Amino acid sequence: MKVGVLALQGDFREHVKASQECGHSAVEVRRESELVDIDALILPGGESTTIIHLAQNFNLYQPIKDAIASGLPVYGSCAGMILLADRIVDGIAGQKTFGGLDITVRRNAFGRQVDSFESDLTFHGNQLHAVFIRAPWVEEVAPGVEVLARAADHPVAVRQGNLLATSFHPELTEDLAVHRFFFDEICKGR
Protein backbone atom coordinates (compact mmCIF):
# COMPACT_ATOMS: atom_id res chain seq x y z
CA MET A 1 0.00 0.00 0.00
CA LYS A 2 1.20 3.54 -0.77
CA VAL A 3 0.62 5.96 2.09
CA GLY A 4 0.73 9.72 1.59
CA VAL A 5 1.72 11.90 4.54
CA LEU A 6 0.78 15.57 4.32
CA ALA A 7 4.18 17.28 4.65
CA LEU A 8 3.38 20.99 4.85
CA GLN A 9 4.47 21.37 8.48
CA GLY A 10 4.75 19.25 11.62
CA ASP A 11 6.02 15.77 12.48
CA PHE A 12 5.37 14.18 9.09
CA ARG A 13 8.71 12.32 9.08
CA GLU A 14 7.63 10.31 12.12
CA HIS A 15 4.44 9.23 10.34
CA VAL A 16 6.45 8.26 7.25
CA LYS A 17 8.68 6.14 9.49
CA ALA A 18 5.73 4.51 11.30
CA SER A 19 4.07 3.71 7.96
CA GLN A 20 7.26 2.11 6.67
CA GLU A 21 7.66 0.12 9.87
CA CYS A 22 4.17 -1.26 9.26
CA GLY A 23 5.42 -2.51 5.90
CA HIS A 24 4.00 0.15 3.58
CA SER A 25 5.67 2.61 1.27
CA ALA A 26 5.20 6.24 2.24
CA VAL A 27 5.50 9.50 0.33
CA GLU A 28 5.46 13.12 1.46
CA VAL A 29 2.57 15.09 0.01
CA ARG A 30 3.00 18.81 -0.70
CA ARG A 31 1.26 19.12 -4.05
CA GLU A 32 -1.97 18.03 -5.66
CA SER A 33 -0.06 15.75 -8.06
CA GLU A 34 1.31 13.80 -5.10
CA LEU A 35 -2.22 12.96 -3.92
CA VAL A 36 -3.34 11.10 -7.01
CA ASP A 37 -2.09 7.55 -6.61
CA ILE A 38 -2.02 7.12 -2.83
CA ASP A 39 -4.12 4.49 -1.03
CA ALA A 40 -4.33 6.34 2.27
CA LEU A 41 -3.45 9.74 3.71
CA ILE A 42 -2.07 10.76 7.11
CA LEU A 43 -2.44 14.28 8.48
CA PRO A 44 0.41 14.75 10.99
CA GLY A 45 0.75 16.62 14.24
CA GLY A 46 1.85 20.22 13.96
CA GLU A 47 0.13 23.59 13.98
CA SER A 48 -3.33 23.28 12.45
CA THR A 49 -3.48 26.98 11.52
CA THR A 50 -0.15 26.74 9.66
CA ILE A 51 -1.08 23.54 7.84
CA ILE A 52 -4.48 24.77 6.65
CA HIS A 53 -2.94 28.11 5.62
CA LEU A 54 -0.40 26.31 3.42
CA ALA A 55 -3.00 23.86 2.07
CA GLN A 56 -5.18 26.76 0.96
CA ASN A 57 -2.24 28.60 -0.61
CA PHE A 58 -0.94 25.62 -2.54
CA ASN A 59 -4.20 24.29 -3.98
CA LEU A 60 -4.44 21.29 -1.70
CA TYR A 61 -7.51 22.32 0.24
CA GLN A 62 -10.22 21.32 -2.24
CA PRO A 63 -8.38 18.24 -3.58
CA ILE A 64 -8.02 16.82 -0.05
CA LYS A 65 -11.66 17.64 0.74
CA ASP A 66 -12.67 15.86 -2.47
CA ALA A 67 -10.45 12.86 -1.69
CA ILE A 68 -12.06 12.54 1.74
CA ALA A 69 -15.52 12.79 0.19
CA SER A 70 -14.66 10.08 -2.30
CA GLY A 71 -13.73 7.66 0.50
CA LEU A 72 -9.93 7.88 0.77
CA PRO A 73 -8.92 6.48 4.19
CA VAL A 74 -7.43 9.31 6.26
CA TYR A 75 -5.84 9.27 9.71
CA GLY A 76 -5.12 12.52 11.58
CA SER A 77 -3.16 12.88 14.84
CA CYS A 78 -3.59 15.99 17.02
CA ALA A 79 -3.53 18.85 14.46
CA GLY A 80 -4.70 16.18 12.02
CA MET A 81 -7.75 15.53 14.18
CA ILE A 82 -8.60 19.22 14.06
CA LEU A 83 -8.19 19.22 10.28
CA LEU A 84 -10.62 16.29 9.93
CA ALA A 85 -13.29 17.70 12.24
CA ASP A 86 -16.45 19.21 10.78
CA ARG A 87 -16.56 21.77 13.61
CA ILE A 88 -13.87 23.36 15.82
CA VAL A 89 -14.05 25.37 19.02
CA ASP A 90 -11.30 27.87 19.92
CA GLY A 91 -9.92 28.08 16.40
CA ILE A 92 -8.75 31.36 14.93
CA ALA A 93 -11.38 33.47 13.18
CA GLY A 94 -12.49 31.76 9.98
CA GLN A 95 -10.25 28.71 10.51
CA LYS A 96 -11.22 26.10 7.95
CA THR A 97 -10.87 22.34 8.13
CA PHE A 98 -10.95 19.60 5.52
CA GLY A 99 -13.80 18.08 7.53
CA GLY A 100 -15.48 14.75 6.99
CA LEU A 101 -15.57 13.57 10.59
CA ASP A 102 -18.89 14.54 12.15
CA ILE A 103 -17.41 15.76 15.43
CA THR A 104 -16.75 18.99 17.29
CA VAL A 105 -13.13 19.37 18.42
CA ARG A 106 -11.82 21.81 21.00
CA ARG A 107 -8.33 23.09 20.17
CA ASN A 108 -5.71 23.12 22.95
CA ALA A 109 -8.41 21.61 25.18
CA PHE A 110 -6.00 20.14 27.72
CA GLY A 111 -4.26 23.50 28.13
CA ARG A 112 -0.89 24.95 27.24
CA GLN A 113 2.42 23.13 26.96
CA VAL A 114 2.96 22.90 30.74
CA ASP A 115 -0.21 20.75 30.79
CA SER A 116 1.00 18.44 28.02
CA PHE A 117 1.20 14.89 29.39
CA GLU A 118 1.75 11.23 28.72
CA SER A 119 -0.58 8.60 30.05
CA ASP A 120 -1.73 5.01 29.62
CA LEU A 121 -5.08 4.50 27.97
CA THR A 122 -7.22 1.88 26.31
CA PHE A 123 -7.47 2.16 22.55
CA HIS A 124 -9.98 -0.18 20.92
CA GLY A 125 -9.51 -2.66 23.75
CA ASN A 126 -5.69 -2.46 23.80
CA GLN A 127 -3.53 -0.75 26.39
CA LEU A 128 -1.18 1.83 25.01
CA HIS A 129 0.97 4.69 26.18
CA ALA A 130 -0.19 7.98 24.70
CA VAL A 131 1.58 11.35 24.36
CA PHE A 132 -0.64 14.45 24.40
CA ILE A 133 0.91 17.78 23.35
CA ARG A 134 -1.23 20.91 23.57
CA ALA A 135 -3.81 18.40 22.53
CA PRO A 136 -7.40 18.85 21.37
CA TRP A 137 -10.26 16.70 22.58
CA VAL A 138 -13.55 15.76 21.05
CA GLU A 139 -16.38 17.78 22.50
CA GLU A 140 -19.30 16.21 20.64
CA VAL A 141 -19.73 13.22 18.39
CA ALA A 142 -22.59 12.63 15.97
CA PRO A 143 -24.34 9.25 15.82
CA GLY A 144 -22.27 6.90 13.71
CA VAL A 145 -18.96 8.07 15.13
CA GLU A 146 -17.23 5.31 17.09
CA VAL A 147 -15.23 6.36 20.17
CA LEU A 148 -12.06 4.27 20.40
CA ALA A 149 -10.37 5.89 23.41
CA ARG A 150 -11.15 8.41 26.13
CA ALA A 151 -9.09 10.60 28.47
CA ALA A 152 -10.28 13.18 31.00
CA ASP A 153 -13.86 12.08 30.24
CA HIS A 154 -13.57 13.10 26.60
CA PRO A 155 -13.14 11.06 23.45
CA VAL A 156 -9.52 11.24 22.26
CA ALA A 157 -9.70 8.67 19.45
CA VAL A 158 -12.63 8.39 17.06
CA ARG A 159 -13.51 6.63 13.84
CA GLN A 160 -16.21 7.29 11.30
CA GLY A 161 -16.15 5.20 8.14
CA ASN A 162 -12.72 5.56 6.54
CA LEU A 163 -11.63 8.38 8.83
CA LEU A 164 -9.62 7.95 12.03
CA ALA A 165 -8.45 10.69 14.40
CA THR A 166 -6.50 10.74 17.67
CA SER A 167 -5.75 13.65 20.02
CA PHE A 168 -2.48 11.97 20.90
CA HIS A 169 0.71 11.18 18.96
CA PRO A 170 1.40 7.47 18.46
CA GLU A 171 4.10 8.53 15.99
CA LEU A 172 6.18 9.82 18.93
CA THR A 173 6.24 6.38 20.58
CA GLU A 174 7.50 3.02 19.40
CA ASP A 175 3.99 1.54 19.62
CA LEU A 176 2.53 0.99 16.15
CA ALA A 177 -0.91 -0.16 17.35
CA VAL A 178 -2.83 2.89 16.09
CA HIS A 179 -1.10 2.89 12.71
CA ARG A 180 -1.70 -0.85 12.37
CA PHE A 181 -5.36 -0.36 13.24
CA PHE A 182 -5.60 2.29 10.53
CA PHE A 183 -3.84 0.20 7.88
CA ASP A 184 -5.28 -3.20 8.82
CA GLU A 185 -8.86 -2.31 9.78
CA ILE A 186 -9.68 0.87 7.88
CA CYS A 187 -7.55 0.57 4.74
CA LYS A 188 -8.03 -3.18 4.30
CA GLY A 189 -8.62 -4.29 0.76
CA ARG A 190 -6.68 -1.38 -0.69
Place this chain on the structure above:
Amino acid sequence: MSEATGTARVKRGMAEMLKGGVIMDVVNAEQAKIAEDAGACAVMALERVPADIRAQGGVARMSDPDMIQKIQEAVSIPVMAKVRIGHFVEAQIIESLAVDYIDESEVLTPADYTNHIDKWNFKVPFVCGATNLGEALRRINEGAAMIRSKGEAGTGDVSNAMTHMRTIGGEIRRLTSMRDDELYVAAKELQAPYALVKEVAETGKLPVVLFTAGGIATPADAALMMQMGADGVFIGSGIFKSGNPAQRAAACVKATTFYNDAKVLAEVSRGLGDAMVGINVSDIPVPHRLAERGW
Protein backbone atom coordinates in the same frame (compact mmCIF):
# COMPACT_ATOMS: atom_id res chain seq x y z
CA MET B 1 -3.97 5.60 35.00
CA SER B 2 -0.60 7.24 35.45
CA GLU B 3 -0.42 10.73 34.02
CA ALA B 4 2.86 12.62 33.78
CA THR B 5 3.45 16.23 32.77
CA GLY B 6 6.78 17.95 32.07
CA THR B 7 8.51 14.75 30.91
CA ALA B 8 11.41 14.85 28.45
CA ARG B 9 9.12 13.20 25.91
CA VAL B 10 6.40 15.86 26.03
CA LYS B 11 9.01 18.63 26.08
CA ARG B 12 10.90 17.27 23.08
CA GLY B 13 7.63 16.23 21.44
CA MET B 14 6.41 19.82 21.53
CA ALA B 15 9.41 20.81 19.40
CA GLU B 16 8.63 17.96 16.98
CA MET B 17 5.27 19.65 16.30
CA LEU B 18 7.02 22.89 15.32
CA LYS B 19 9.16 21.24 12.65
CA GLY B 20 8.96 22.59 9.14
CA GLY B 21 7.67 25.83 10.55
CA VAL B 22 8.69 29.43 11.18
CA ILE B 23 8.81 30.94 14.68
CA MET B 24 8.58 34.72 14.52
CA ASP B 25 9.70 37.42 16.96
CA VAL B 26 6.82 39.73 17.90
CA VAL B 27 6.69 42.68 20.29
CA ASN B 28 2.93 43.16 20.62
CA ALA B 29 -0.45 41.52 20.05
CA GLU B 30 -0.93 43.08 16.59
CA GLN B 31 2.33 41.63 15.33
CA ALA B 32 1.48 38.27 16.89
CA LYS B 33 -1.82 38.23 15.00
CA ILE B 34 -0.05 39.09 11.72
CA ALA B 35 2.39 36.25 12.35
CA GLU B 36 -0.40 33.76 13.11
CA ASP B 37 -2.38 34.78 10.04
CA ALA B 38 0.74 34.40 7.90
CA GLY B 39 1.14 30.78 9.05
CA ALA B 40 3.78 31.05 11.80
CA CYS B 41 3.87 27.83 13.86
CA ALA B 42 4.70 29.82 17.01
CA VAL B 43 5.66 33.32 18.12
CA MET B 44 8.46 34.56 20.35
CA ALA B 45 7.22 37.35 22.60
CA LEU B 46 9.87 39.92 23.41
CA GLU B 47 10.04 43.62 24.22
CA ARG B 48 12.50 44.63 21.53
CA VAL B 49 13.58 42.70 18.46
CA PRO B 50 17.32 42.00 18.34
CA ALA B 51 17.95 44.79 15.80
CA ASP B 52 16.60 47.31 18.34
CA ILE B 53 18.43 45.73 21.26
CA ARG B 54 21.58 46.12 19.21
CA ALA B 55 20.78 49.72 18.22
CA GLN B 56 19.66 50.91 21.67
CA GLY B 57 22.19 49.02 23.75
CA GLY B 58 21.83 48.69 27.52
CA VAL B 59 20.87 45.60 29.49
CA ALA B 60 18.26 43.46 27.74
CA ARG B 61 16.01 41.45 30.08
CA MET B 62 12.90 39.27 29.99
CA SER B 63 9.72 40.96 28.80
CA ASP B 64 6.99 42.48 30.93
CA PRO B 65 4.52 39.70 31.92
CA ASP B 66 1.68 42.02 30.86
CA MET B 67 2.98 42.16 27.34
CA ILE B 68 3.48 38.38 27.18
CA GLN B 69 -0.05 37.78 28.44
CA LYS B 70 -1.56 40.10 25.85
CA ILE B 71 0.18 38.10 23.16
CA GLN B 72 -1.03 34.83 24.69
CA GLU B 73 -4.58 36.18 24.59
CA ALA B 74 -4.25 37.38 21.01
CA VAL B 75 -3.17 34.11 19.37
CA SER B 76 -3.91 30.39 19.58
CA ILE B 77 -0.51 29.17 18.39
CA PRO B 78 2.30 28.45 20.90
CA VAL B 79 3.91 31.47 22.56
CA MET B 80 7.57 31.43 23.54
CA ALA B 81 9.49 33.96 25.61
CA LYS B 82 13.14 34.70 26.25
CA VAL B 83 15.04 34.75 29.53
CA ARG B 84 18.64 35.73 30.18
CA ILE B 85 21.27 32.99 30.20
CA GLY B 86 21.50 31.66 33.75
CA HIS B 87 18.59 33.72 35.08
CA PHE B 88 16.52 30.95 36.61
CA VAL B 89 14.17 33.35 38.39
CA GLU B 90 13.16 34.99 35.11
CA ALA B 91 12.50 31.41 33.96
CA GLN B 92 10.35 30.70 37.05
CA ILE B 93 8.32 33.83 36.32
CA ILE B 94 7.85 32.99 32.65
CA GLU B 95 6.89 29.41 33.52
CA SER B 96 4.22 30.70 35.90
CA LEU B 97 2.64 32.53 32.94
CA ALA B 98 2.21 29.14 31.21
CA VAL B 99 4.34 30.19 28.26
CA ASP B 100 4.76 27.20 25.92
CA TYR B 101 8.55 27.34 25.48
CA ILE B 102 11.37 29.32 27.08
CA ASP B 103 14.34 30.52 25.05
CA GLU B 104 17.42 30.86 27.25
CA SER B 105 18.86 33.40 24.90
CA GLU B 106 22.16 35.08 24.19
CA VAL B 107 20.18 37.93 22.60
CA LEU B 108 19.44 39.15 26.14
CA THR B 109 22.26 40.21 28.44
CA PRO B 110 23.56 37.14 30.30
CA ALA B 111 22.88 36.94 34.04
CA ASP B 112 25.53 34.29 34.68
CA TYR B 113 28.81 34.06 32.78
CA THR B 114 29.58 30.58 34.09
CA ASN B 115 26.39 28.54 34.39
CA HIS B 116 23.26 28.09 32.33
CA ILE B 117 19.86 27.35 33.90
CA ASP B 118 19.30 23.82 35.22
CA LYS B 119 16.42 23.21 32.86
CA TRP B 120 15.45 19.81 34.31
CA ASN B 121 13.89 21.74 37.22
CA PHE B 122 11.12 23.11 34.98
CA LYS B 123 7.94 21.69 33.48
CA VAL B 124 8.09 24.13 30.62
CA PRO B 125 10.53 23.10 27.88
CA PHE B 126 13.58 25.17 26.93
CA VAL B 127 15.26 25.96 23.63
CA CYS B 128 18.90 27.05 23.73
CA GLY B 129 21.35 28.35 21.15
CA ALA B 130 24.52 26.60 20.06
CA THR B 131 27.42 27.44 17.77
CA ASN B 132 28.83 23.90 17.71
CA LEU B 133 27.98 20.32 18.67
CA GLY B 134 29.67 20.42 22.06
CA GLU B 135 27.67 23.48 23.08
CA ALA B 136 24.45 21.85 21.84
CA LEU B 137 25.11 18.67 23.83
CA ARG B 138 25.98 20.63 26.98
CA ARG B 139 22.64 22.43 26.72
CA ILE B 140 20.80 19.14 26.16
CA ASN B 141 22.60 17.70 29.17
CA GLU B 142 21.24 20.64 31.21
CA GLY B 143 17.72 19.78 30.01
CA ALA B 144 17.22 21.76 26.79
CA ALA B 145 14.45 20.06 24.75
CA MET B 146 15.23 21.88 21.51
CA ILE B 147 18.35 23.47 20.03
CA ARG B 148 18.65 26.36 17.63
CA SER B 149 21.91 27.03 15.90
CA LYS B 150 22.96 30.59 16.70
CA GLY B 151 23.42 33.23 14.09
CA GLU B 152 24.21 36.89 14.61
CA ALA B 153 20.79 38.14 15.71
CA GLY B 154 19.52 41.51 14.56
CA THR B 155 21.84 41.79 11.57
CA GLY B 156 19.98 40.31 8.60
CA ASP B 157 23.34 38.70 7.75
CA VAL B 158 22.91 34.94 7.42
CA SER B 159 26.62 34.09 7.32
CA ASN B 160 26.97 33.23 11.01
CA ALA B 161 23.93 30.96 10.97
CA MET B 162 25.50 29.24 7.99
CA THR B 163 28.82 28.79 9.78
CA HIS B 164 27.15 27.27 12.83
CA MET B 165 24.89 24.93 10.87
CA ARG B 166 27.92 23.72 8.92
CA THR B 167 29.89 23.27 12.13
CA ILE B 168 27.16 21.31 13.92
CA GLY B 169 26.44 19.18 10.84
CA GLY B 170 30.13 18.55 10.21
CA GLU B 171 30.79 17.52 13.79
CA ILE B 172 27.83 15.13 13.74
CA ARG B 173 29.07 13.55 10.50
CA ARG B 174 32.55 13.19 11.96
CA LEU B 175 31.17 11.29 14.99
CA THR B 176 29.24 8.87 12.80
CA SER B 177 32.45 7.87 11.04
CA MET B 178 34.42 7.15 14.23
CA ARG B 179 35.27 3.83 15.83
CA ASP B 180 33.57 3.17 19.18
CA ASP B 181 36.88 3.42 21.03
CA GLU B 182 37.49 6.90 19.62
CA LEU B 183 34.26 8.35 21.03
CA TYR B 184 35.73 8.78 24.53
CA VAL B 185 38.31 11.24 23.28
CA ALA B 186 35.71 12.82 21.00
CA ALA B 187 33.58 13.49 24.10
CA LYS B 188 36.58 15.04 25.82
CA GLU B 189 37.30 17.25 22.84
CA LEU B 190 33.67 18.30 22.44
CA GLN B 191 33.47 18.93 26.21
CA ALA B 192 30.21 17.01 26.17
CA PRO B 193 28.89 13.97 28.07
CA TYR B 194 30.01 10.65 26.60
CA ALA B 195 26.46 9.16 26.61
CA LEU B 196 25.14 11.97 24.39
CA VAL B 197 28.18 11.79 22.11
CA LYS B 198 27.63 8.06 21.67
CA GLU B 199 23.93 8.60 20.95
CA VAL B 200 24.73 11.16 18.23
CA ALA B 201 27.38 8.84 16.75
CA GLU B 202 24.77 6.06 16.51
CA THR B 203 21.81 8.07 15.20
CA GLY B 204 23.62 10.69 13.12
CA LYS B 205 21.49 13.47 14.56
CA LEU B 206 20.87 15.45 17.72
CA PRO B 207 18.52 13.79 20.23
CA VAL B 208 16.29 16.90 20.01
CA VAL B 209 14.90 19.06 17.21
CA LEU B 210 17.40 21.49 15.63
CA PHE B 211 16.13 24.85 14.40
CA THR B 212 18.26 27.70 13.17
CA ALA B 213 18.20 31.38 14.10
CA GLY B 214 19.95 34.66 13.66
CA GLY B 215 20.26 36.85 10.58
CA ILE B 216 17.52 35.20 8.51
CA ALA B 217 15.80 37.97 6.53
CA THR B 218 14.46 36.50 3.27
CA PRO B 219 12.57 33.42 2.02
CA ALA B 220 15.81 32.34 0.36
CA ASP B 221 17.65 32.54 3.69
CA ALA B 222 14.99 30.35 5.30
CA ALA B 223 15.21 27.79 2.49
CA LEU B 224 19.02 27.85 2.67
CA MET B 225 18.89 26.85 6.33
CA MET B 226 16.34 24.11 5.62
CA GLN B 227 18.54 22.71 2.85
CA MET B 228 21.42 22.77 5.34
CA GLY B 229 19.42 20.39 7.53
CA ALA B 230 17.55 22.68 9.93
CA ASP B 231 14.19 21.33 11.15
CA GLY B 232 12.72 24.85 11.03
CA VAL B 233 13.67 28.50 11.44
CA PHE B 234 13.37 31.37 13.85
CA ILE B 235 13.01 34.77 12.23
CA GLY B 236 13.64 37.67 14.53
CA SER B 237 14.04 41.19 13.28
CA GLY B 238 13.81 40.05 9.64
CA ILE B 239 10.01 40.25 9.45
CA PHE B 240 8.87 43.29 11.38
CA LYS B 241 11.90 45.39 10.41
CA SER B 242 11.06 44.93 6.72
CA GLY B 243 8.88 46.96 4.39
CA ASN B 244 5.88 44.61 4.25
CA PRO B 245 5.83 42.30 7.29
CA ALA B 246 2.61 40.38 6.52
CA GLN B 247 3.69 39.47 3.02
CA ARG B 248 7.27 38.68 4.00
CA ALA B 249 6.07 36.51 6.89
CA ALA B 250 3.79 34.49 4.61
CA ALA B 251 6.58 34.17 2.03
CA CYS B 252 9.03 32.83 4.63
CA VAL B 253 6.45 30.27 5.82
CA LYS B 254 5.98 29.01 2.26
CA ALA B 255 9.74 28.98 1.62
CA THR B 256 10.30 26.87 4.74
CA THR B 257 7.86 24.20 3.49
CA PHE B 258 8.92 24.29 -0.17
CA TYR B 259 12.61 24.78 0.55
CA ASN B 260 13.61 22.39 -2.23
CA ASP B 261 11.45 23.94 -4.94
CA ALA B 262 13.21 26.85 -6.66
CA LYS B 263 10.06 27.76 -8.62
CA VAL B 264 8.05 28.27 -5.45
CA LEU B 265 10.98 30.14 -3.90
CA ALA B 266 11.15 32.47 -6.91
CA GLU B 267 7.39 33.03 -6.75
CA VAL B 268 7.35 33.93 -3.05
CA SER B 269 10.45 36.13 -3.37
CA ARG B 270 8.74 38.46 -5.87
CA GLY B 271 7.66 41.95 -4.89
CA LEU B 272 8.33 41.67 -1.18
CA GLY B 273 9.52 45.24 -0.89
CA ASP B 274 12.48 46.21 1.23
CA ALA B 275 14.17 43.59 3.36
CA MET B 276 15.53 44.75 6.69
CA VAL B 277 18.49 47.01 6.08
CA GLY B 278 20.97 44.78 7.82
CA ILE B 279 24.45 45.02 9.24
CA ASN B 280 27.40 42.97 8.07
CA VAL B 281 28.57 40.75 10.92
CA SER B 282 32.16 41.61 10.04
CA ASP B 283 31.41 45.28 10.81
CA ILE B 284 30.39 44.46 14.38
CA PRO B 285 33.28 44.60 16.85
CA VAL B 286 33.88 41.19 18.42
CA PRO B 287 32.79 42.11 21.97
CA HIS B 288 29.37 43.12 20.60
CA ARG B 289 28.65 39.85 18.80
CA LEU B 290 25.75 38.09 20.49
CA ALA B 291 26.44 34.60 19.13
CA GLU B 292 29.63 34.42 21.18
CA ARG B 293 27.67 34.58 24.43
CA GLY B 294 27.15 31.13 25.95
CA TRP B 295 29.64 28.58 27.21
